[in-house]
Amino acid sequence: MRRLLAVLSVVFLTSSIVIAEGQNDKSYPTKDIQFISAGNAGGGADALSRKICSIVQKDLGEDFYIVNKGGSSDANGPSLLMKAKPDGYTVGQLLYGSCVSAVYDEVLPGYDLNDLEIFGMVSAESDSFVAGKHSGITSFEDLIAKAKAAPNTITVADQGAGSRTYMIVRQVEEYYGVKFNNVSYPGSGNMREAILNKELAVGVNSLGDFSPIIDSGDAIGLVEFSSKTNGKYTDVPVCSDLGMPAEMQSGSFFALAVPKGTPEEIIELLATSFKTAVDGDEFVNFCNSIGVTPVSMSREEVNDYINGVQERAFTALDELKAKGLI
Numbered sequence: 001m002r003r004l005l006a007v008l009s010v011v012f013l014t015s016s017i018v019i020a021e022g023q024n025d026k027s028y029p030t031k032d033i034q035f036i037s038a039g040n041a042g043g044g045a046d047a048l049s050r051k052i053c054s055i056v057q058k059d060l061g062e063d064f065y066i067v068n069k070g071g072s073s074d075a076n077g078p079s080l081l082m083k084a085k086p087d088g089y090t091v092g093q094l095l096y097g098s099c100v101s102a103v104y105d106e107v108l109p110g111y112d113l114n115d116l117e118i119f120g121m122v123s124a125e126s127d128s129f130v131a132g133k134h135s136g137i138t139s140f141e142d143l144i145a146k147a148k149a150a151p152n153t154i155t156v157a158d159q160g161a162g163s164r165t166y167m168i169v170r171q172v173e174e175y176y177g178v179k180f181n182n183v184s185y186p187g188s189g190n191m192r193e194a195i196l197n198k199e200l201a202v203g204v205n206s207l208g209d210f211s212p213i214i215d216s217g218d219a220i221g222l223v224e225f226s227s228k229t230n231g232k233y234t235d236v237p238v239c240s241d242l243g244m245p246a247e248m249q250s251g252s253f254f255a256l257a258v259p260k261g262t263p264e265e266i267i268e269l270l271a272t273s274f275k276t277a278v279d280g281d282e283f284v285n286f287c288n289s290i291g292v293t294p295v296s297m298s299r300e301e302v303n304d305y306i307n308g309v310q311e312r313a314f315t316a317l318d319e320l321k322a323k324g325l326i
Helices: 002-024 042-061 075-084 140-149 164-176 188-196 210-217 265-279 281-290 298-323
Strands: 033-037 064-068 088-094 116-132 153-160 181-184 201-207 217-223 250-258
Touching: 033 075, 033 201, 042 064, 042 116, 042 181, 042 188, 042 250, 042 265, 042 281, 064 075, 064 250, 075 088, 075 116, 075 250, 088 116, 116 164, 116 210, 116 298, 140 164, 140 217, 153 164, 153 298, 164 201, 164 298, 181 298, 188 210, 201 250, 210 217, 250 265, 250 298, 265 281
Parallel strands: 033 064, 033 088, 153 181, 153 201
Antiparallel strands: 088 250, 116 201, 116 217, 116 250
């Protein structure tokens, strides 16, 4: 009997060691990962962050928790990411404003995208004009007609002077010879609330950002500044349908980054896991349901893409500055 107990004790001890060693083989991640969203809570950037992270965490085996740091032309979130420890436990979101407006306007001291490793892409979204039902505006043509009849009266929201949405509003005003009553909000969540409160007639951002109030019937899409009809909101005309030139196409994106100095093997693991999630049915179906386009890119592709966006945008901003519009 004693011999049997001794044998069982050895077997149990050996099994425990093997199990413990197997658990220790997982070097990363071993705890929750912070994900810094550049958008405010409740906005489109926040919703996409929460969805993609909920999928990726199943693959990595550890949870993500979302921290919202909107504002300052989408620079607050990336600025916090730049200061984070480069150990793989802080990942963040870059938006158009994070890469263009924040850089061009130097909105925060020490803000430098070179302090980040940009490793992937999640989605791309074209901008749109969305009118609250209370405004009585029934189409883009109706908006232009009303704006010509009563200049400086129709409230149209952008995200601040020099922002992407600011530029497209200025382009529309110049192209059609109209003048809106321009107001600014930090993000799409704030615009949605203002439309519901009947404080704002027209919001400017992606159809996906406005999907809750479009789907509820509280707002309608007037135009999407894209070359391709939206997969969900097929009744919304694109700018080419209305005779606008190709240069009036406008939109944002959702890229992924970690602090500079994050170990290469961790970046590769994150890049692979996020790309798999972006290409997977769960995320694709989610994007289709809200009118957003999922886009996966390699590290090289996403960095080339952002460099191209910056080059075009900085040229346009220089032109606006020369005209005294910013």
